[in-house]
Amino acid sequence: MPRQPSLPLSSSVLARRATRAVLLCASLLLATNAAAQGKKVYISVDMEGISGVNGDDQTGPGGAEYGRARKLMAEDANAAIRGAFEGGATDVLVNDSHGGQRNLLPEDLDPRARLISHSFKRYGMMEGLDDTFDAVIFVGYHAKADAPRGVFAHTGSGVVRDLQVNGRSVGEGGMNAALAAWFGVPVVSVSGDDVAVEEVKASVPAIRTVAVKRAINGRAVELRPLVDARRDIQAAARDGVKAATKTKPERVPAYQVRMQFRNYFIPEVADAFEEMTLVAPDTVQFSRPTMPEAYRLIRVLYRFINTN
Ligand SMILES: [Zn+2]
CATH class of the missing domain: 3.40.50.10780 (Dipeptide transport protein)
Known part of the structure; x- marks a missing residue:
């Protein structure tokens, strides 16, 4: 039996196939890059x-x-x-x-x-x-x-002596x-x-x-x-x-920090900052809208205050 002659492809079919091939190549490339990264x-x-x-x-x-x-x-x-x-x-x-x-x-x-x-x-x-x-x-x-x-x-x-973030000692x-x-x-x-x-x-x-x-x-x-x-x-x-899979960032509207110290000197100095509340002679409390900001201030309080 003679083979059926193949029908000439319309230009729109050719264009669709070309687009599909380009998309396939692009997605393969992206996948390879992700693996390589x-x-x-x-x-x-x-x-x-x-x-x-x-x-x-x-x-x-x-x-x-x-x-x-x-x-x-x-x-x-x-x-x-x-x-x-x-x-x-x-x-x-x-x-x-x-x-x-x-x-x-x-x-x-x-x-x-x-x-x-x-x-x-x-x-x-x-x-x-x-x-x-x-x-x-x-x-x-x-x-x-x-x-x-x-x-x-x-x-x-x-x-x-104790550090609390949003009520939890950490x-x-x-x-x-x-x-x-x-x-x-x-x-x-x-x-x-x-x-x-x-x-x-x-x-x-x-x-x-x-x-x-x-x-x-x-x-x-x-x-x-x-x-x-x-x-x-x-x-x-x-x-x-x-x-490991990335998670949705865990954020709350405010980070409430309470720090209790082993001395009265740091709270005494920290009380100079308007946002600090001295809740006890050895304890300060403050709030920051983000965790990085809270973290930075916690660090200032335990490391960068000179009480000499
Ligand atoms: Zn350590």
Whole structure:
């Protein structure tokens, strides 16, 4: 049987097919670009909850074991960075979040990560975070001020007895998680002592937790083998980043902050600002319309007021 001669195609059909082909190419290109761009991951690294860290001669410059501890800090950070890249990150920003915030040495850090250094920052432990990130990871975190069993427990600095945001008492983890939520970026994993990670989980129930040590009391700890702790930090970062999906920003019309101090000096100075209310000799209260603004002022109060 002779083959049917194919009918000539009308120009409108040809035009439709061409348009479809162009659209298909464009969507393939977009998909490829999205995969190539990968995820953008933010890692905030504190020191007290780092694997192996167990004494205050380790946590500040001048301490006999400070040099050792900053290497340990870099190792936990590197475990998180490795995990983030395994989980699909193509851009990782590390923020040194401890004390003077110049603990991590760039030469010790995984060369794929960028590093923010120095504590003269508006947003401290969360400097550089914005809504372009896909996931946040906390490394080396500790429990909040006055937690009866957390190792090196404090909030922000030694001067704070309690910090409340919208009626909830929070530590650094809770405060930082509230800022991440404001930007709609999920906090996917946290490492630190067992008290610290449970505390952060109370603020972020879906978070992956890695207890790298067990707090026996405010000073004594049971340290897990370093290799196990780092393996778990890496795995939690990998799985957390892989599963991370951006959320709708969590915002409320006002952020009410109440800060109780261990001295009367800071409230005495803070009372000079019109928006501060002295609700007790050791406690101030203020309100800000956004979490970044509240965060910035909390930081001013615990870090940048000189009472000498
Ligand atoms: Zn801290």
